[in-house]
Amino acid sequence: MFSATLINDPFDDPGVYIDLRYRREALLFDLGDLHALPPRKILKIQTIFVSHTHMDHFIGLDHLLRICLGRDQHIALFGPPGFIGQVESKLGAYTWNLVENYTNDFILDVTELHERQQSTRRYRCRTAFTPEVMTDEAAYSGTVMDRDDLTVKAVFLDHQTPSLAYSLEEKQHLNIMKNALIDMNLPVGPWLSELKQRILRGDPDTTPVEIRGKHHIEKDAATLPLGVLRERIIKVTEGMKISYIADAVYSDDNAAKIVNLADSSDIMFIEATFLDEDSERAKRKYHLTARQAGKLARRAGAKNLVLFHFSPKYRGREQHIVDEAMAAFRGNENGV
Numbered sequence: 273m274f275s276a277t278l279i280n281d282p283f284d285d286p287g288v289y290i291d292l293r294y295r296r297e298a299l300l301f302d303l304g305d306l307h308a309l310p311p312r313k314i315l316k317i318q319t320i321f322v323s324h325t326h327m328d329h330f331i332g333l334d335h336l337l338r339i340c341l342g343r344d345q346h347i348a349l350f351g352p353p354g355f356i357g358q359v360e361s362k363l364g365a366y367t368w369n370l371v372e373n374y375t376n377d378f379i380l381d382v383t384e385l386h387e388r389q390q391s392t393r394r395y396r397c398r399t400a401f402t403p404e405v406m407t408d409e410a411a412y413s414g415t416v417m418d419r420d421d422l423t424v425k426a427v428f429l430d431h432q433t434p435s436l437a438y439s440l441e442e443k444q445h446l447n448i449m450k451n452a453l454i455d456m457n458l459p460v461g462p463w464l465s466e467l468k469q470r471i472l473r474g475d476p477d478t479t480p481v482e483i484r485g486k487h488h489i490e491k492d493a494a495t496l497p498l499g500v501l502r503e504r505i506i507k508v509t510e511g512m513k514i515s516y517i518a519d520a521v522y523s524d525d526n527a528a529k530i531v532n533l534a535d536s537s538d539i540m541f542i543e544a545t546f547l548d549e550d551s552e553r554a555k556r557k558y559h560l561t562a563r564q565a566g567k568l569a570r571r572a573g574a575k576n577l578v579l580f581h582f583s584p585k586y587r588g589r590e591q592h593i594v595d596e597a598m599a600a601f602r603g604n605e606n607g608v
Contacts, residue, residue, distance in 0.1 A: 273445060274299075276514050276539055279308050282582045282590065284329045288517055288541050289313065290440065291342040295421075295465070300304040301516040301541070303349075305401050306332040314339045321416065321424065322351035323518035324435040341397060344376040348383065350416055350426075356393050359530055360403060366399035385412055386434065387428060405511050421473040422511075427529040432558045437518065439533050442511025446471060452505040459485030470498055470549035473505065515574070517542040517565075518581065521558040531571045540574035543581035544597050547589075559583075562593045566600025577601050 279287035280422070285304025291313075292298060298316035306314060314336065317574055323329055340347070349359065360384045378397040383390055392406040417424040422442050429435045446468045454462065463484050468478060477499025515534035520526050534540050544566075545559035554561045560568075562579065569577045579597055586593060 274442070276441070278541070278580055280305060280580065282580045282593075283584055283587060284544065285331070286323075286581050287329075287332070288514075288516055290347070290437060290514070291316070292421075297477040299440070301330045302329045302518060303332040303336070304328050304330070306335045311339050315345065316341065317347060319417070319434070320350070321426070321438050321516075322349065322355065323437065323516075324352050324431060324433055325355065326433075326519070329360070329518065333359070337362075337366075341371075342374055342376055342379050343378060345380045348381045350383045350436075352428070352436050353384060353386055356382055356391060357507075358402075359395075360393075363395060363401040368433065370398070371397050371400055374398055381406065383416075385416070385426065387392070388412060397499045420469070420474075425533065427533050429517075429526050429529060430523060430558070431519040431521065435519050437516060437520070437530060437533055439513060439515040439537065440511040443472070445509045445512050447507040447509060449505050449507055449579075456504060458483055461485040462523065467498070467501055467506075471502055476504070514539045515541065515572075516569075519543060519545075519559060521555060522560055522564045527568060527571075530568050533575060534569070534572040537572060537574040537576075539576045539578060540569045540572060541578045541580060542569060544593050545581050545583050547592060547596060562597035563600045566597035566602075569597075569601050570603060572599075 274290050274292045276288055276290045280288050286302045287304045288301040289309060290299040296316065297318050298313065300317050300320040303320055306544045374397060380395045381392060382395065383392045388411070389409045390412040391408050394404040394406050395401040414425050414427065415423060418424050422440060425439050426436045429437050448464055460483055462483060467481055470481065475498055477497060479498040480495040481498050481501055482497060513536060515537040517530050517534065542565045543560050544562040546554040546561045548561045548563040553563050565579060566577065577597065579594060582590060582593055
């Protein structure tokens with residue numbers, strides 16, 4: 273299970289923080305200003321998906337580096353064509369002559385996505401972020417990440433530069449039935465997270481699972497087969513899906529890609545930079561209007577709509593943006 277929230281005010285730098293509650297892990301969509309996130313939240317981040325490298329989507333890399341240096345952190349970053357060179361330029365702007373003395377190692381795995389291929393470089397703090405080739409021109413078909421618990425996909429949109437839109441989908445949601453725990457006299461504890469991970473991995477039903485509460489010692493631990501526990505205390509429901517659509521011009525091609533990517537999203541995060549009265553300006557700037565954002569969310573069948581990336585020219589009129597988008601989302605644009 274995860275929660276997804278905007279990092280900043282809709283007028284400020286774009287970015288969504290995704291907290292994977294039972295994995296002590298967080299993901300990030302876009303890398304703008306991160307100062308609103310406390311260090312404890314930044315230190316949970318293990319994967320970052322960057323749409324493009326305009327300053328308001330990428331300037332947070334410096335703050336991330338400063339928080340993570342001297343710690344055992346391993347972060348994967350994904351971005352559009354040219355991304356590896358741009359990360360290297362950021363890293364190359366600093367002097368790293370003392371980092372070999374660090375006890376811990378901070379590692380970045382940077383993947384650059386193209387329409388049909390991807391390349392990955394690794395950068396270690398203790399080697400002064402000298403690039404190491406991990407993969408070069410490996411096949412890429414739209415799936416950025418595919419693991420036991422979730423899948424992340426991406427499409428390329430036109431922002432007069434390639435801009436990646438992303439979707440994140442939980443494969444299945446595992447709910448602990450608390451009444452069943454009580455009936456079986458089983459304690460709450462970290463073993464429940466381990467049980468979920470075993471189920472998501474597809475471990476055999478015969479796998480023994482240690483059951484230990486927060487204050488149990490090893491001699492008190494009991495075991496039960498994974499299959500019994502799954503049947504008795506786990507309820508499986510459909511996984512949650514969110515989509516993140518940052519900067520893009522409204523066009524037939526972009527619209528089709530967005531609708532397909534965001535299909536049936538539980539939460540659709542989408543930019544709404546301009547009001548429809550300024551649609552010509554939005555087109556020149558390669559951004560969406562609030563009305564266009566609402567229409568796209570409606571076409572995608574999204575359950576909830578979250579707007580961001582408002583132009584500063586509308587400060588004091590933000591409710592107009594929300595009203596216009598929500599009217600289009602609900603199909604009653606005449607009521608705007």
